[in-house]
Amino acid sequence: MLKDSKAFSGYSVDDIQKAKAFYQGVLGLDVSETMGMLKLNIQDSSPIIVYPKGEQHSAATFTVLNFPVDDIDKTVNDLVQKGVKFELYGEPFKQDEKGIAHNPHGPKIAWFKDPAGNILSVLEE
Secondary structure, X not given: OOOOOOOOEEEEEOOHHHHHHHXXXXXXXXXXXXXXXXXXXXXXXXXXXXXXXXXXXXXXXXXXXXXXXXXXXXXXXXXXXXXXXXXXXXXXOOEOOOOOEOOOOOOEEEEEEOOOOOEEEEXXX
């Protein structure tokens, strides 16, 4: 029934202009605005909708958006230079001092938050 539907994802933020500045200015994404929401235009992917929820916003406690990258060390270094702080979760994750988890059975991954507290990641497969 829905197998041919071009699905897309979305999540909320508390301040749409702070979110736009972060996603466009810090992460360098192609961001457009429509009907008071943001549309993150990701290459070769469906767009992601970021919608305002104001004071009723509650940050997701799980990763809402993953960015595959070719070189996680370089990407983490570049994002840190732009003011991004990476999360350190401790056990069971084996993270280095940069916050990169080195999982022998999965991708290298590092988590960070957007201004609304939603969890994002960069990962190298």
